[in-house]
Amino acid sequence: MKKYIKYIAAVLVAAAVAGCMEFLSVNHPESAPVDSTFEASFEVSAEVDPDLGDTRGTVLVGVLAPVSWNPAENITVTYSSSDMPGGAVTDAPMRLVTDADLNADGKTWPVIMTERLGMQGNYEPMQWVAFLSTMSHTWNPGDKFTGTVKVSVKTGSENIKANLAYFIGNQQDGVNTDPQYYLLHKQPFETTGGSNAVIDYTLPKMFYITPDAFTWEDIVAVNFDPAIQVDGKDSPLLGAEEVYLMAEATYNSGADKVTVDEISAKTLMMKSDRIFKLYIYPHEFFGIPAGTEIEKITFWFVNKDKSVEVKNPSTGEPFTSDINNI
Amino acid sequence: MKTNAIIKFCLAAMSCAMLFSCAQKLESGKEYPILEIGDADVVYELDQVMQNSEDVKPYFSFFNDVKLTVSYRDSKPDKIVFDDSGVPFRVTGADVKYDGVLNAEWEINSASSPYEIRIKGTETVICYMAKDRSITFPFKLGAPSNQYEYRFVVADQAGEDAGGDESGTSDEQ
Numbered sequence A: 001m002k003k004y005i006k007y008i009a010a011v012l013v014a015a016a017v018a019g020c021m022e023f024l025s026v027n028h029p030e031s032a033p034v035d036s037t038f039e040a041s042f043e044v045s046a047e048v049d050p051d052l053g054d055t056r057g058t059v060l061v062g063v064l065a066p067v068s069w070n071p072a073e074n075i076t077v078t079y080s081s082s083d084m085p086g087g088a089v090t091d092a093p094m095r096l097v098t099d100a101d102l103n104a105d106g107k108t109w110p111v112i113m114t115e116r117l118g119m120q121g122n123y124e125p126m127q128w129v130a131f132l133s134t135m136s137h138t139w140n141p142g143d144k145f146t147g148t149v150k151v152s153v154k155t156g157s158e159n160i161k162a163n164l165a166y167f168i169g170n171q172q173d174g175v176n177t178d179p180q181y182y183l184l185h186k187q188p189f190e191t192t193g194g195s196n197a198v199i200d201y202t203l204p205k206m207f208y209i210t211p212d213a214f215t216w217e218d219i220v221a222v223n224f225d226p227a228i229q230v231d232g233k234d235s236p237l238l239g240a241e242e243v244y245l246m247a248e249a250t251y252n253s254g255a256d257k258v259t260v261d262e263i264s265a266k267t268l269m270m271k272s273d274r275i276f277k278l279y280i281y282p283h284e285f286f287g288i289p290a291g292t293e294i295e296k297i298t299f300w301f302v303n304k305d306k307s308v309e310v311k312n313p314s315t316g317e318p319f320t321s322d323i324n325n326i
Numbered sequence B: 001m002k003t004n005a006i007i008k009f010c011l012a013a014m015s016c017a018m019l020f021s022c023a024q025k026l027e028s029g030k031e032y033p034i035l036e037i038g039d040a041d042v043v044y045e046l047d048q049v050m051q052n053s054e055d056v057k058p059y060f061s062f063f064n065d066v067k068l069t070v071s072y073r074d075s076k077p078d079k080i081v082f083d084d085s086g087v088p089f090r091v092t093g094a095d096v097k098y099d100g101v102l103n104a105e106w107e108i109n110s111a112s113s114p115y116e117i118r119i120k121g122t123e124t125v126i127c128y129m130a131k132d133r134s135i136t137f138p139f140k141l142g143a144p145s146n147q148y149e150y151r152f153v154v155a156d157q158a159g160e161d162a163g164g165d166e167s168g169t170s171d172e173q
Helices: A002-017 A109-117 A282-286 B002-027
Strands: A020-027 A031-033 A037-047 A059-066 A075-081 A089-096 A126-133 A144-154 A160-170 A183-192 A207-210 A220-224 A244-251 A256-260 A270-272 A275-280 A294-302 B040-051 B067-073 B076-083 B101-109 B115-119 B125-129 B135-139 B148-154 B169-171
Touching: A020 A183, A037 A160, A037 A183, A059 A075, A059 A109, A059 A144, A075 A126, A109 A126, A109 A160, A126 A160, A144 A160, A220 A244, A244 A275, A244 A282, A256 A282, A275 A282, A282 A294, B101 B125
Parallel strands: A031 A183
Antiparallel strands: A020 A037, A037 A144, A059 A126, A059 A160, A075 A089, A075 A144, A089 A126, A160 A183, A207 A220, A220 A275, A244 A256, A244 A294, A270 A275, B040 B067, B040 B148, B040 B169, B067 B076, B076 B101, B101 B115, B115 B125, B125 B135, B135 B148
């Protein structure tokens, strides 16, 4: 019995130290004014897996930020290390990745970060942006060093509350399915001083579209959660057995509209746990030919005899969602 | 004693998992089975339509009639016929002549993994064939980060593991 437990413990320990990175410190503000720039820094230690049989050498950093901040243009990243193999580096700049920078699966870095790291508990449009070091390094198996990654971020104009996130790793291991090869820090953050009421990205929404990134050319799922209370009040569709999706599409520079407001199998939403969901391919759903751009879609939800209707409680108008074209 | 048996089982399972992991890596090589199967029309069924990691085929009836037939003559690739049966978007590249039906001669590029199925005499890739003879059509629709893929398996194997038997093969010899 004891020898098996020892063996299991040895296996677990070996797995834990096969590749080793850790945060030594994280310096990140909890809030910043709108339209301002803040700096975050991450002190890390890294040890290259002694059994790797290969070298590493390109720093990879990812940042998850609100789409409205235009993060590709408003985030910069540098790194420093006093004991990096091959020589110290100070505030070495990193470059924004391009679509030509692909990971081993043939996907871009923002795509693979989105797939594997997700949106970190945000329900409004966020996006991963990724940065690669421009200097070449050679880190051999067993090398140990420390470093500091500095991220400068310009905020947007709205008061928001969101979970920012930071990935620190290397290009060769990428966003490994084994998280021991990178570091991930999730940072609750708020912008203040704007004129709008705070938009809380972290609150589950009554209405949302999946996948996170989409245009109206995509297959999308329209989701409705009647259990989300608004101002302490239940949705009138809470407890409904059947919910139907009503929708209106606008195209041709706003000149033409198609409304789907029938009660039928086409508009009946599937219920899974408490969430009602309907997958649509918008062009097929509205009968708008492929190649004709759909500019806007609005949604509302009704019961079987349309005696109960739920629209956006904030506006009293149908729900809509800006496309998130990552 | 019973505890020891459980621990032994766990260790065995962990070992199997490690071996399986290694096997998966080996499968990414080019040791594919022979694909030239005499004179035959291999009928495929659309098994999955992946949007990123989710299969969205069950939610759209317009996927039900999509057809794919891959033919061999004299043990060589001959014709590939893809019929989208009214699916409201195309899954072939813009450089492929296509009006809802693709009917072309094909050849295989076995230097890539998975194999590339190309229009004969060109470098135009139509789709990909995996070692289990399943065929995939990657495509894009809207947001660049969304990856779509048709996954075909030999008829009668949809929903099952696409094995290497001859199900769905119409031998015309």
